Amino acid sequence: MLVRDRMSSRPVTVSPETSVMDALELMKRNNVRRLPVMSGDTLAGIVTELDLLHISPSPATSLSVFEINYLISKMKVREAMTTKVLTVAADDTLEKAALMMRKHKIGGLPVLEGTRLVGIITETDIFDAFIEGFGLKHVGVRLTVDVADRRGAFAELTQAISSANADIISLSTFERAPGVARLVIRLRNENADKACEAVAAQGFTIVHKHAE
Numbered sequence: 001m002l003v004r005d006r007m008s009s010r011p012v013t014v015s016p017e018t019s020v021m022d023a024l025e026l027m028k029r030n031n032v033r034r035l036p037v038m039s040g041d042t043l044a045g046i047v048t049e050l051d052l053l054h055i056s057p058s059p060a061t062s063l064s065v066f067e068i069n070y071l072i073s074k075m076k077v078r079e080a081m082t083t084k085v086l087t088v089a090a091d092d093t094l095e096k097a098a099l100m101m102r103k104h105k106i107g108g109l110p111v112l113e114g115t116r117l118v119g120i121i122t123e124t125d126i127f128d129a130f131i132e133g134f135g136l137k138h139v140g141v142r143l144t145v146d147v148a149d150r151r152g153a154f155a156e157l158t159q160a161i162s163s164a165n166a167d168i169i170s171l172s173t174f175e176r177a178p179g180v181a182r183l184v185i186r187l188r189n190e191n192a193d194k195a196c197e198a199v200a201a202q203g204f205t206i207v208h209k210h211a212e
Contacts, residue, residue, distance in 0.1 A: 003097050004090040006129050007111045007119035013038045016045070016078035020052050023077050027052075036110045036117055037081045043110055043117050045081035055080045087112050090119065098126050134186065135170035141192040143185045144208040145199060146176060160202040161187070166195035182207070 013036045014023050023035060027049050037045040055075060087110045088097050097109055101123060111119035131137065147153050161168060169186040176182040187195055189211070200206055 001094045001129060003088050003092050003094060003111055003121050006094060006125040007121040009119045011036055011120040014077050015039065016076065018077045019073060020075040020077065020080065021073060023047060024052055034108045036120060037077055038117065042115065043085060045083045046085050046110060047077050047081040051080040085110060089113065094129055097121050133170060134172060138169050140169050140189055140212060141187045142210045142212055143187060143196060143206065145183045145185065146205040146207055147181045147183055149179045149181055156202055157199060157204060160198040161195045164191050164194035164198045166191040
């Protein structure tokens with residue numbers, strides 16, 4: 001799956017001269033926590049809700065409410081934005097975007113085609129893809145199986161399921177230990193019990209079975 005398949009293609013943006021108050025209001029109105037900052041058609045930075053809140057006067061300040069509101073009204077996005085922006089391309093894989101977010105501990109990435117901003121992808125988009133990939137919105141049976149890392153094992157497992165006339169909704173692979181893969185399989189309810197019996201009869205270790 002590519003970034004373009006999951007990104008928001010019409011991101012809400014601000015300019016460096018947008019006031020902090022206006023930027024916060026935009027975030028609230030559009031239910032977002034980060035805004036690409038555009039200088040004309042060029043990506044100049046990115047600003048998050050936390051960035052904007054951090055430059056606001058502390059709640060412990062001795063300033064009056066009127067003074068605080070005046071100071072905030074004068075603050076601009078350029079005072080809070082990050083100018084060294086990590087980006088991805090629309091044709092990059094979703095995995096690459098997820099790894100970048102995890103490595104750099106950030107919640108979103110502007111998406112570029114060349115130098116043109118075409119979207120933004122966030123951790124929520126990644127979670128949604130994760131949910132879809134695991135088939136979590138479908139009712140079925142969740143089966144966890146440990147499989148030896150040997151040639152043909154995967155084919156034998158899927159053949160066992162097929163022989164029971166059961167349907168696979170999704171299948172994900174995790175490394176449990178060197179030489180052993182842990183597979184999480186979601187099956188449609190019809191013939192799921194027969195599929196589990198066929199998998200066990202084939203010699204695979206069923207770690208967990210749960211109807212969802």
